[in-house]
Amino acid sequence: DQQVKQNSPSLSVQEGRISILNCDYTNSMFDYFLWYKKYPAEGPTFLISISSIKDKNEDGRFTVFLNKSAKHLSLHIVPSQPGDSAVYFCAASAEGSSNTGKLIFGQGTTLQVKP
Amino acid sequence: GAVVSQHPSWVICKSGTSVKIECRSLDFQATTMFWYRQFPKQSLMLMATSNEGSKATYEQGVEKDKFLINHASLTLSTLTVTSAHPEDSSFYICSAVGHYGYTFGSGTRLTVV
Numbered sequence: 001d002q003q004v005k006q007n008s009p010s011l012s013v014q015e016g017r018i019s020i021l022n023c024d025y026t027n028s029m030f031d032y033f034l035w036y037k038k039y040p041a042e043g044p045t046f047l048i049s050i051s052s053i054k055d056k057n058e059d060g061r062f063t064v065f066l067n068k069s070a071k072h073l074s075l076h077i078v079p080s081q082p083g084d085s086a087v088y089f090c091a092a093s094a095e096g097s098s099n100t101g102k103l104i105f106g107q108g109t110t111l112q113v114k115p
Numbered sequence: 116g117a118v119v120s121q122h123p124s125w126v127i128c129k130s131g132t133s134v135k136i137e138c139r140s141l142d143f144q145a146t147t148m149f150w151y152r153q154f155p156k157q158s159l160m161l162m163a164t165s166n167e168g169s170k171a172t173y174e175q176g177v178e179k180d181k182f183l184i185n186h187a188s189l190t191l192s193t194l195t196v197t198s199a200h201p202e203d204s205s206f207y208i209c210s211a212v213g214h215y216g217y218t219f220g221s222g223t224r225l226t227v228v
Binding site for chain 1: 121
């Protein structure tokens with residue numbers, strides 16, 4: 001039972017354009033969501049998070065949007081840069097923004113930003 | 116910032132042997148550590164939750180006798196893959212929870228031949 005789903009395995013965008021990565025979840029108990037960036041043979045690197053009490057969180061080029069009614073979140077990267085090319089995972093937790101509960105990860109989306 | 120050191124970064128072992136992977140929080144205390152495994156082009160799957168001084172909590176389908184987890188101190192958790200088989204070959208990642216939230220180790224690539 002895949003509680004967190006990233007239905008697009010890959011995405012390719014041109015440098016300077018917007019990258020939009022999507023994530024859907026099924027467990028209504030999830031109340032804290034995170035996005036991670038990962039290179040092969042390395043651990044995930046935290047990008048940005050959002051609590052279920054918000055619908056948007058922004059940090060520089062990265063913005064996460066949360067639509068609770070649709071159980072959907074998205075990560076926007078603008079402008080996209082070649083260095084953004086990596087695998088992006090969304091993750092969810094049911095432990096609140098205490099940031100201590102176990103994370104459930106999506107399958108990941110490979111982003112390629114072309115120069 | 117928080118740093119988690121995971122060692123070794125890669126290991127090759129013979130089928131039937133055991134392998135120990137260490138996860139250390141270098142500059143913070145972690146009462147909770149999580150162990151994940153990732154197969155190629157797949158998600159990070161949570162294996163177990165490790166709490167300092169108590170037994171680990173394993174996710175459904177994970178054999179606790181095969182994947183031994185020890186969290187003897189607030190800065191160290193170990194995962195031992197016992198009697199390894201080729202199907203145990205995977206990428207194992209730990210995550211330590213501290214003041215800054217989740218911090219991941221760099222992962223261990225295990226290959227069983």
